[in-house]
Amino acid sequence: MMEAQKEVMSVSNVIETHNLCKRYGDALRVSHLNLTVPEGSVYGFLGPNGAGKSTTLKMLLGLVRPTEGAIRILGRPTDAASRLSVLRQVGSLIESPSYYGHLTGEENLRIVQTLRGVPEKHIREALQIVRLDGQRGKRVAHYSLGMKQRLGLAAALLGYPKLLILDEPTNGLDPAGIQEMRELIESLPERFGMTVVVSSHLLSEIDQMADTVGIIREGELMFQDTLETLHGRSRHHLALRTSNNAVARELLARQSISCEEEDGFLILPILSDELTAQLTRYLSENRLGVVRLEERQKSLEDIFLELTGKAASL
Amino acid sequence: MKLLKLEFFKCRRRKIALVCAAVLAAELLWFAIDLPRQDAEDLAQGWMLLFYNLALIDAIFLPISVAVIASRNCELEHKGAALKLLETMVTPGRLYITKLTWGALVLAALLSVRSAAFAAMGAAAHFSGDIPWGKFALFTVISWAVSMMVYALQQGLSLRFANQAVALVCGIFGSFVGVMSMLFPDWLVRCVPWGYYGLLSLARMDWDPDTRFTQFFWRWPEPLDVVLLLLFGALFFIVGRTLFVRKEV
Numbered sequence: 001m002m003e004a005q006k007e008v009m010s011v012s013n014v015i016e017t018h019n020l021c022k023r024y025g026d027a028l029r030v031s032h033l034n035l036t037v038p039e040g041s042v043y044g045f046l047g048p049n050g051a052g053k054s055t056t057l058k059m060l061l062g063l064v065r066p067t068e069g070a071i072r073i074l075g076r077p078t079d080a081a082s083r084l085s086v087l088r089q090v091g092s093l094i095e096s097p098s099y100y101g102h103l104t105g106e107e108n109l110r111i112v113q114t115l116r117g118v119p120e121k122h123i124r125e126a127l128q129i130v131r132l133d134g135q136r137g138k139r140v141a142h143y144s145l146g147m148k149q150r151l152g153l154a155a156a157l158l159g160y161p162k163l164l165i166l167d168e169p170t171n172g173l174d175p176a177g178i179q180e181m182r183e184l185i186e187s188l189p190e191r192f193g194m195t196v197v198v199s200s201h202l203l204s205e206i207d208q209m210a211d212t213v214g215i216i217r218e219g220e221l222m223f224q225d226t227l228e229t230l231h232g233r234s235r236h237h238l239a240l241r242t243s244n245n246a247v248a249r250e251l252l253a254r255q256s257i258s259c260e261e262e263d264g265f266l267i268l269p270i271l272s273d274e275l276t277a278q279l280t281r282y283l284s285e286n287r288l289g290v291v292r293l294e295e296r297q298k299s300l301e302d303i304f305l306e307l308t309g310k311a312a313s314l
Numbered sequence: 315m316k317l318l319k320l321e322f323f324k325c326r327r328r329k330i331a332l333v334c335a336a337v338l339a340a341e342l343l344w345f346a347i348d349l350p351r352q353d354a355e356d357l358a359q360g361w362m363l364l365f366y367n368l369a370l371i372d373a374i375f376l377p378i379s380v381a382v383i384a385s386r387n388c389e390l391e392h393k394g395a396a397l398k399l400l401e402t403m404v405t406p407g408r409l410y411i412t413k414l415t416w417g418a419l420v421l422a423a424l425l426s427v428r429s430a431a432f433a434a435m436g437a438a439a440h441f442s443g444d445i446p447w448g449k450f451a452l453f454t455v456i457s458w459a460v461s462m463m464v465y466a467l468q469q470g471l472s473l474r475f476a477n478q479a480v481a482l483v484c485g486i487f488g489s490f491v492g493v494m495s496m497l498f499p500d501w502l503v504r505c506v507p508w509g510y511y512g513l514l515s516l517a518r519m520d521w522d523p524d525t526r527f528t529q530f531f532w533r534w535p536e537p538l539d540v541v542l543l544l545l546f547g548a549l550f551f552i553v554g555r556t557l558f559v560r561k562e563v
Binding site: 058062084103107115116140155 | 316317319320323324326327328390393394395396397398399400401402403404405562563
């Protein structure tokens with residue numbers, strides 16, 4: 001836990017939470033969360049359904065009151081007095097897109113533009129960014145789910161906020177839409193200097209667009225660091241199966257090679273080619289047949305499974 | 315002001331004007347049907363008869379109408395989960411007051427037009443005497459005040475519950491209780507929010523069972539009733555606003 005919650009080394013953090021908790025009745029949905037989101041990053045907030053991702057993001061936006069803890073966004077505390085002025089520089093899309101179905105896409109954005117006090121031209125620009133400019137005169141009730149999602153993103157982008165908080169933005173999109181959304185999110189830090197926090201329950205999605213990752217399970221932050229560090233955990237190893245694994249294990253112990261048995265395989269640390277050749281020779285000299293010898297790598301999914309106790313796309 | 319303008323902007327295509335027109339048409343139709351049934355003595359007291367009937371008509375139509383207007387305005391926030399976005403730009407407290415102000419303006423417009431239409435109807439029916447503009451103005455203010463008290467209740471319900479059936483059933487119940495309360499003694503009517511339409515009526519009726527003669531008379535609203543009306547309004551506003559502000563979206 002201490003390792004998981006260590007601060008990401010960065011020049012400045014756009015979001016910092018300290019000991020953030022949310023309790024509903026007896027259930028602690030978010031437990032002592034210390035998030036640090038570096039400026040200019042795409043921060044992937046990963047966790048299985050019900051892990052506390054949305055509750056955490058809502059707390060960042062002041063839509064849900066924390067039971068305990070403190071939040072700093074863009075260097076400022078988000079208490080009742082300063083919340084709205086801080087959020088002027090934050091765009092958000094939480095769970096499903098917010099919209100007025102009886103109004104057109106452009107009229108929906110006009111409401112956000114008026115409330116944010118940003119120039120009117122930003123409406124067109126936001127619609128162009130999400131490729132909805134051709135549908136701006138259509139009532140949102142007649143939009144597809146993907147179009148509503150893109151409108152939600154356009155609303156979040158209005159005024160080019162410094163921070164964008166997106167909760168499962170690819171929900172309900174078809175594969176092409178997911179790809180498009182992913183590319184758009186990836187491009188935001190470079191194009192507009194934004195920092196993006198994007199939550200998902202899909203490891204593959206976060207793997208493709210984030211550079212910093214926070215993994216949450218049952219309200220607890222299990223990992224927080226760069227994606228590179230997470231990949232670094234996926235170590236290589238050898239998997240060996242012999243005609244008698246029990247005897248092989250004793251022989252390996254005599255040679256000071258540690259191993260564990262897993263699903264009928266002996267899992268060994270990675271060895272050089274020379275050592276591997278010596279090992280197989282040594283086993284055959286002791287009348288043991290080598291049935292399988294594989295080099296394996298722990299996948300990100302395995303790591304996710306270890307950290308969350310659930311399958312990677314649950 | 316910006317928020318209030320946006321509130322009207324958001325209500326585009328919500329057919330609020332149509333709802334108001336329907337309320338007005340129903341009230342006028344009710345009175346137009348009722349008028350020819352009145353005997354000569356009643357018609358001789360034309361304006362008092364009109365104000366007495368207006369209080370009755372309000373008690374029947376306004377509780378449900380106010381519920382529908384509040385629901386049309388609040389439902390749109392639930393439908394597209396708009397509060398999640400709105401509350402990152404404006405405090406829920408300000409949003410609640412803006413919506414209430416919107417309702418106040420819509421009801422003021424509706425009831426002003428309503429009073430003007432009934433004044434015209436009275437004049438067309440050749441009621442004796444000049445049009446009592448002062449009484450029309452006072453009655454409009456009373457109708458508006460009672461409607462705002464009911465609106466505060468309805469807005470609280472419409473924002474609290476996404477399912478608008480809760481608020482609309484309350485409105486239907488209010489219409490039923492409102493008209494029935496005119497048969498209750500005053501002390502009981504004071505306990506019923508929708509009963510204030512009749513309780514604060516400017517004209518009352520005295521029916522003599524021996525002579526079978528109906529006598530209308532003017533009256534001023536009791537100060538106690540006005541105070542109770544304000545207390546009901548304040549209670550509904552404070553409870554509704556507190557529940558809305560505390561609600562996590």
